[in-house]
């Protein structure tokens with residue numbers, strides 16, 4: 001299943017190509033940027049939770065104040081996953097939401 005729209009894909013490519021986030025997607029309290037991409041066969045078995053808890057623990061150790069990420073509106077599963085992990089909406093974009101969580 002395609003979980004990224006062309007607009008979100010272009011946005012992610014832009015982040016990877018440049019050294020600084022675009023001004024409209026730079027959140028000083030949430031400087032870390034996160035992706036999780038589990039293959040379909042291993043989704044829904046708790047691995048996403050293990051991975052994200054590992055990231056949270058590392059960010060806290062490094063004294064990083066917060067993390068942000070982007071989710072396409074079409075990706076209902078990921079939106080629900082991050083809601084359960086207490087992410088809040090930082091920005092509503094044309095293609096989806098930028099979510100954030102303080103550490």
Ligand SMILES: CC(C)(COP(=O)(O)OP(=O)(O)OC[C@H]1O[C@@H](n2cnc3c(N)ncnc32)[C@H](O)[C@@H]1OP(=O)(O)O)[C@@H](O)C(=O)NCCC(=O)NCCS
Nearest residue numbers: 036037038043044045046047048049070071077078080081
């Ligand atoms: C989204 C993703 C990271 C979630 O990881 P996961 O291992 O599948 O999720 P978990 O098994 O750890 O579930 C954690 C919680 O999220 C909820 N959740 C996970 N998948 C869900 C789904 N498809 N629908 C509704 N809730 C879901 C679970 O119910 C669970 O809730 P609980 O703690 O109350 O039991 C993973 O499925 C994934 O990588 N998907 C494909 C790529 C993707 O969409 N990445 C995110 C892009 S921003």
